Amino acid sequence: MTKKSVPASPQIVHIPAAGATGSTLSKEQKAFNRFTKRISKLEKEVADFREAATHLRQRVQNEYRPLQQQHNDQRAALVRVLDHAHDEYKLTKTERDKIVDIIVYGCVDLLDWGYDDLEPIFDKHDPPLRAEETAEAEAANAQTAEMMKQLFSQQFGIEFEADADVNTPEKFQAYVAQQMAAQEEEFAAEEAQRAERRAKRKKSPKQQAAEEKKQAEEKNSTKAVRTLYMDLVKHLHPDREPDEAEKARKTELLKQVTTAYEANELLTLLRLQLELNRIDQAHLENMAEEQLHYYNKLLSEQARELEDALQAERMDLSAFTGQPWYALTSPAAMDLDYRRQKSQLQAKIKQLAAEVLAFGHDPAAVKAFLKTYKIPKDGPGLMLVSLPL
Known part of the structure; x- marks a missing residue:
């Protein structure tokens, strides 16, 4: 999706609560004010979020990544001292297993x-499986794969070929992804055929009237935006402008007008009209209800697009940080979460450095540490730190 343009200091576009006649606002006028207010709020939110996200990415690269490197350096040092303790210190079998x-x-x-220098240590403590262990592992993988095949067949209707190699999680995931993609492609083709058949069916008078009304409204909405656009283009066209500074100003404004028109940003065009005195507040107050109706449809769509843009920004940052998007709702929340994670990582580095120093020369410190450590029944041990950034 193209990122929506966000004016730095947007012109306020609003119909006062009482017009020249002192009458109250109509339904369409109230809707117009509601949409323009919503759009202005969303534009600020998008701009603020983009600025905060850019700043956060810079902080991660400049501050957090070096800390990750320090953290991994200390973990590597811990592996070396624990390997030394395993071989040289007087430990029990349980302590060595830990x-x-x-x-x-x-x-x-x-x-x-x-x-890479740690590879011999890992190879020493995690030797290759013996033949009988390999056979047992393969049998267990095959049994697990069979259970998963039944589950996915029941839940998603995936048919597994007899010779499909899905005996590892990676292979199983790849096969399922391939089958799901094929299903989606088949569904899309069937849906296209159904849509084609629906299009060929003769529409009822009611359906025909509804479609014609929709097409007419779309045409009128497009015409409304184009009318604003053409008025601004004629006013800003720089070819006949003798003053070079004014010509440059109009050229830049014309770029803004064209960008807003191509993005169907009605409010941006209205702002520019007010800014350039092409319309005034009285024009807004006296605008026909039918015209406001078309404007409101366009403003509603512009608000939806800004909401989508804000969500896309959140999803992009979520993919970068590993944090769920709903935890990144505001610049303040992003800053607080970053400072918390940075502080936690610094504390881990400090703790690991102290442990590496103590374990390197004090068997009692190793024993005290191992006494508190419990081997998990399943999964990795406590020292595997999955960093979110």
Whole structure:
């Protein structure tokens, strides 16, 4: 989606509560004010969010990424000192098993971060499976795959070919994704055929009238925007302007007008008309109800597009940070969440540095640490830190 333009200091477009005759606002006038107010609010929210998101991305790159590197450096140092303790300190079998769990399950991701010198340590504590263990693992994977095949067949109607290789989570996921894509493509083709058949059916008089009314409203709405656009183009056309500074100003304004017209931004065009004195407040107050009706349809669509733009900004930032989009609702919330995560990471680095220093020369410190550590029944150990940024 093209990012919606957001004026730095937008002209207020609003119909006063009482016109020249002192009468109250009509339904369409109230709707017009409601939409223009909503759009102005959304424009500010989008602009503020974009600015805050850009600032956050810069802070992550300049501040948080170096801290992640420090954190991984300390985790790598912890692997080395624990490996040394495993081999050199007088420990019980349970204590050595805990060290192996921390190294193998809690820190193996360090290989993906470029700590290749740790590979011999991981290989030592996590040797390749023996033949019988490999066979057992393959049998377990096959059994799990069969259960998942039945589940996905029942839930999503996916048919698994007899020779489909889905004995690992990665292969299973890839196969399911391929089948789901094929299903979606087939559904889209069927829906296109149904739409084509519906289009060929003879419409009832009521349906025909509704369609004609819709087409007429769309035509009138398009005409309303084009009328504003042409008025501004004629006023701003720079070719006959002798003054170079004024010519440059009009050229820039004409770019804004064209951008707003192409994006169907009615409110932006109205703002420019007010700014350039092409219309005045009395013009808005005395605008025909039918004209306001068409304007309100366009303003409603402009508000929806801004809401979509704001949500797209949130989703983009969510993909960058790993945080759910609903936790990134405002610049203040984003700043608070970032400072919290940064503080937590700094505390982890400090704690790891102290542990590495103590474990390197004090067996009692290692034993005290291992006494509090419990091997999880399933999944990775406690030292695997999945950072959200």
